[in-house]
Amino acid sequence: MTKTAWVFPGQGSQALGMGTDLLDIPAAKDKFAQAESILGWSVTDICQNQEEKLSQTLYTQPCLYVVESILADLIREKGHQPDLVAGHSLGEYIALYVAGVFEWSVGLQLVKRRAELMDNAAGGMMAALMNFEREQLETVIATTPDVVLANDNSPAQVVISGTPEAVQTVMSEVKAKRAIPLKVSGAFHSHFMAAAAREFQEVLDTVEFQSATVPVLSNVEPVPAVDAEILKQRLSQQMTGSVRWREIALQLPANSIEKVVEIGPGNVLTGLIKRTTPDLILENVRKVAELPN
Numbered sequence: 495m496t497k498t499a500w501v502f503p504g505q506g507s508q509a510l511g512m513g514t515d516l517l518d519i520p521a522a523k524d525k526f527a528q529a530e531s532i533l534g535w536s537v538t539d540i541c542q543n544q545e546e547k548l549s550q551t552l553y554t555q556p557c558l559y560v561v562e563s564i565l566a567d568l569i570r571e572k573g574h575q576p577d578l579v580a581g582h583s584l585g586e587y588i589a590l591y592v593a594g595v596f597e598w599s600v601g602l603q604l605v606k607r608r609a610e611l612m613d614n615a616a617g618g619m620m621a622a623l624m625n626f627e628r629e630q631l632e633t634v635i636a637t638t639p640d641v642v643l644a645n646d647n648s649p650a651q652v653v654i655s656g657t658p659e660a661v662q663t664v665m666s667e668v669k670a671k672r673a674i675p676l677k678v679s680g681a682f683h684s685h686f687m688a689a690a691a692r693e694f695q696e697v698l699d700t701v702e703f704q705s706a707t708v709p710v711l712s713n714v715e716p717v718p719a720v721d722a723e724i725l726k727q728r729l730s731q732q733m734t735g736s737v738r739w740r741e742i743a744l745q746l747p748a749n750s751i752e753k754v755v756e757i758g759p760g761n762v763l764t765g766l767i768k769r770t771t772p773d774l775i776l777e778n779v780r781k782v783a784e785l786p787n
Contacts, residue, residue, distance in 0.1 A: 497749075499746055505678075583732070596703060622651065628649070
């Protein structure tokens with residue numbers, strides 16, 4: 495059997511119309527109804543009709559969680575199972591759900607609170623840098639206060655996070671082919687999220703995690719783990735810690751993974767993995783038509 499990893503994208507992958515084709519499936523309709531009772535608003539309405547809201551953290555994160563988890567469940571119903579899971583930022587919650595670490599509704603409640611706290615964390619800035627010299631970037635970050643490497647996505651793509659002044663300084667000093675400010679409300683995955691992370695920890699403390707049924711590669715510690723306490727500890731560090739996606743991609747072949755299936759809208763993660771570990775088989779399940787037989 496081909497050893498397979500399932501990976502789940504995070505914020506930035508959302509697209510108007512995502513999940514619409516799931517409405518014909520009874521099990522998916524049930525999940526959308528459950529989601530509405532937990533969230534107090536309709537995921538399907540936001541995904542179908544409200545592009546501006548869909549791009550707001552408050553709505554983006556729960557919408558992605560619901561759509562990606564339904565797709566994953568549909569794949570499992572067809573008899574497929576991953577040998578390892580990982581998710582990018584918000585995507586880690588779907589990975590933990592698929593690995594049996596918590597119930598679906600518990601995961602959605604965590605994501606709801608996370609989205610609320612992150613949406614309220616105003617005042618910071620994030621920017622993506624493409625095709626740069628890593629050594630120069632690391633030097634400039636090290637000598638610039640109030641900015642960190644938030645997402646180490648691939649050898650050629652990173653996201654920095656911090657105060658607007660500090661982020662602008664790095665963008666001006668590091669030679670990069672492209673440097674793009676991101677449309678986010680705060681300096682996610684940095685120490686500026688510490689207050690939000692403390693509030694979130696109170697919610698996380700009330701949730702009992704189970705040992706994972708398959709190994710999980712966490713954002714802050716890309717080493718496979720199944721232990722409930724380890725996975726919880728790693729998740730509690732995620733809001734302020736860096737997303738070490740490049741290292742996650744390197745861990746895949748190191749753990750004998752031959753195929754990666756990205757479950758959710760877009761193809762961001764398969765694109766990043768291809769740049770880091772080009773020899774893996776890559777597949778995408780973005781909608782019902784792409785579900786395996």
